């Protein structure tokens with residue numbers, strides 16, 4: 001099948017760098033002589049035919065902006081056969097021969113469903129959580145970590161001034177990548193991540209040791225997916241150690257902001273690879289970053305992969321945090 005027109009959409013949670021990926025798809029598509037259609041609001045916009053033709057200029061001044069200029073949505077209808085058929089019919093009506101889908105695991109399931117129904121789709125990993133097994137890196141992860149780090153640095157200043165312990169909850173869904181890395185980088189005294197069974201007693205002991213060695217203030221980082229939540233740990237610390245502890249949930253601030261250099265570059269590389277595949281009529285694959293290489297996998301194969309937290313990194317955290 002000759003590919004003349006491709007679509008691009010963003011789906012699921014937004015992440016800084018998604019615009020850089022959209023831009024790369026648009027510009028490399030145009031460079032290869034393709035027409036590129038921007039689909040608003042993910043699969044919901046596809047079903048509704050909410051689209052606009054993209055030109056080199058519609059993506060001007062977007063590479064440094066957070067969020068997504070195509071908007072994003074979660075769409076229940078797309079999970080059902082009727083919704084998928086509507087999406088397929090809309091592609092036919094609009095002349096869309098293939099789609100680059102920027103999002104997470106859920107979005108790839110949709111991309112696969114559409115690919116097997118005759119519209120080749122290529123997934124591009126966009127999520128701050130870095131919780132996609134097939135890729136070492138997801139677009140938005142670096143920016144989110146640096147934003148969280150900046151916030152924790154600020155909290156460290158006030159923790160120091162009031163000689164407090166501040167327990168900070170960071171995002172990451174079921175994964176502890178943001179928590180572990182920011183904990184090390186911010187000089188936190190302890191971290192709780194979903195991949196490691198929480199041991200509150202060990203945290204109390206670590207804090208006691210640090211304070212007995214002269215520490216007067218501390219930061220503890222808790223991943224949002226941890227079994228023991230930040231508020232609960234704050235209460236335990238303040239009761240058991242008889243000190244003033246405060247809880248701070250960073251929340252959605254971590255999802256916004258101008259993407260870092262790394263997010264912009266990886267998004268550009270992955271966007272270009274997605275177009276290379278789509279222009280050959282290849283679908284049902286997800287573009288990934290492995291080491292310093294951009295590779296691609298079959299979506300089903302990618303969804304079955306498992307990703308583990310780097311326990312050496314966890315050990316580094318234990319070795320330096322007291």
Ligand code: ADP
Nearest residue numbers: 012013074075078079103104105106107109110
């Ligand atoms: P993410 O892509 O960030 O993992 P979601 O899981 O919310 O985010 O998925 C985004 C969208 O992808 C959903 O609203 C839905 O339209 C589609 N999707 C998710 N899971 C499936 C599925 N199992 N089958 C088909 N489409 C799905």
